[in-house]
Amino acid sequence: MQSEIQSSNPNIASYAPRSATSVARVHTISVYLNDKPGVLARLSVVFARRGYNIESLIVSPSSTGGFSRMTITCSGDPATLEQIIKQLGKIVDVVHATDSTDRPVVETELALIKLDVSIDTRTHVLQIAEHFEAKVVDLCHRSMILRISGSSKKLDDFVALLQPFHILELVRTGKAVMARGSDIT
16 A cells, blocks of 8 residues: 655665545455455456556455455546456356445454664654554564554554654555445445
8 A cells, every 4th residue: 555665775665645636546345255266366367457456455264164255455447446346246256246435334454563763762652652542562672563453544644653753664454344234245
């Protein structure tokens, strides 16, 4: 989900949240499928053929044995997305594919952020972490790893505030979504 890479050290990428005007709309697609080898490759070909970039991909077992749930976050125009969803539905192992973008869903994302922190800056970083309900999961003499979960926007805002403290590493899971109420994801 990084839109810009910027850093004084070429081996370390800094995160810069994407501007709403600089990219196409972000879509979240939920796919329920048979848990078989090769299905992911067939799905990714559908996206590649249409010129859609997959920004994040989460695959996990479903509550029913032999099936998996896949959540794909991607950017592009709605007309092309509609064609992609139709093509996903034609893949033999796909039970159903749904655009969850405008549906009432519960969504969450997880991030781990490693910072280069000195004794002098540690208190300030901990205050920001407390405000965002992030947890310290590793603390060393010169570094700290924070874990945060929530909406993509919350994570974007948190990372932006931590930017002045020299982010060493950033790992994000991508969105996990589930339809609200009795709707099926």
